[in-house]
Amino acid sequence: MNIRILTIGIATIMLGACATVPKPLQGQFQVLTPHEAAASDHIGATVRWGGRIIRTEPRADRTCFEVISTKLNADGRPYQASDDTAGRFIACRTGFYDPALFEPNREVTFTGRIDGYEERKVDEYAYKFPRVAADVVYLWPQRERVNVVTRPDPWMWGWSGRWGWGW
Known part of the structure; x- marks a missing residue:
């Protein structure tokens, strides 16, 4: 009996490992949000942050991305x-x-190190942005939008108009 429980436990852990982070995004990172990083000095902290792009700014030698941060899934x-x-x-x-x-x-x-801060305006509001020197830029595939139309199954309704046949 204990061997069966142990086997099920190991199988569960192994299946959970199947939902892994893509190789370029793997590593050890500080648990720190951009908001927390902007509130105090965290220069040098290694982070994995992501979200939705607000603006992409190509420059002479690099490209910078302004991003609104969201939590990351598994x-x-x-x-x-x-x-x-x-x-x-x-x-x-x-x-x-x-x-x-x-x-x-x-x-x-993105993965990388916080290398400084930039003051920019968000409309009229002065905002302090933590700046990451990115080692990895991982653009996710666009999610497909699927419209699901549900209809009642005629076989589930009996002539009595209730659930099941004639009940």
């Missing part, structure tokens, strides 16, 4: 359409990332 992907934000941040990476592909509202996850 595989490191930002939760879909989450209104529970953890602040905003800027992530920069050497090279050109095309704004036509890295467009607003695309889901993205």
Whole structure:
């Protein structure tokens, strides 16, 4: 009996391991939100942050992304359409990332170190953005929208108009 329980437990753990973080996003990171990072000095902290792109800014030698942060799920992907934000941040990476592909509202996850802070305006509000020197820029595939139409199953209703046949 105990062996069966142990086997079920091991199988459960093994299946749980199947929902792993993509290899580029794996590692040890500090549990810190962009909001918490902006509230006090955390320069040098290694983070894995993600969310939805607000703006992509190609520069001469790098591309910077302004991102609204959301929690990440078990595989490191930002939760879909989450209104529970953890602040905003800027992530920069050497090279050109095309704004036509890295467009607003695309889901993205970054890994890297906090290397400073930038003061920018969000409309008229002065906002302190933590800036991440990104090692990884992981653009998630767009989610497919599926419209599900449900109809009552005629075989589930009997002539009596109640659940089941004639009950």
